Amino acid sequence: MTDARTMLADAGLRITAPRVAVIDVLSENPHAAADAVFAKVAETLPRTSLQAVYNVLGDLTAQGLARRIEPAGSPARYELRVGDNHHHVVCTACGKVEDIDCVVGHAPCLVPDDDHGFAIAEAEVTFWGICTDCREAAVDAPAL
Numbered sequence: 001m002t003d004a005r006t007m008l009a010d011a012g013l014r015i016t017a018p019r020v021a022v023i024d025v026l027s028e029n030p031h032a033a034a035d036a037v038f039a040k041v042a043e044t045l046p047r048t049s050l051q052a053v054y055n056v057l058g059d060l061t062a063q064g065l066a067r068r069i070e071p072a073g074s075p076a077r078y079e080l081r082v083g084d085n086h087h088h089v090v091c092t093a094c095g096k097v098e099d100i101d102c103v104v105g106h107a108p109c110l111v112p113d114d115d116h117g118f119a120i121a122e123a124e125v126t127f128w129g130i131c132t133d134c135r136e137a138a139v140d141a142p143a144l
Helices: 004-010 017-028 034-044 050-062 132-140
Strands: 067-069 077-079 087-091 097-100 126-129
Touching (some): 017 034, 034 050
Parallel strands (some): 087 126
Antiparallel strands (some): 087 097
16 A cells, blocks of 8 residues: 555645545555545545545646546546556446556657657557456347
């Protein structure tokens, strides 16, 4: 489990119960949407508001402690895996998200054929497909 207090202190952020709770939730639930994080946080901190969770997620993202990803057609999701330029695969059936390590070589992983003069720092790649659970469910589904 991630040591939330150390993460916050090292980043120069105040150590508060909502921040610790959000980090704890994200360490157990990578790629969680804000409402899912809120639901888990509310189990231990029932007086915390959804807005407080959004504020914490914003603070963590701004300090580089969390990463916000936005798969098309999905709410923003948050994870604690930062700084390594990894990518994601998203199930088009259920929305499950998993990490994929860098595709080829060193960051930024991919080399565009024309960078248009940009000094590229990172690449964000999203793969789309059907996860194992959804494929198995489709095979097991009765024919109509």
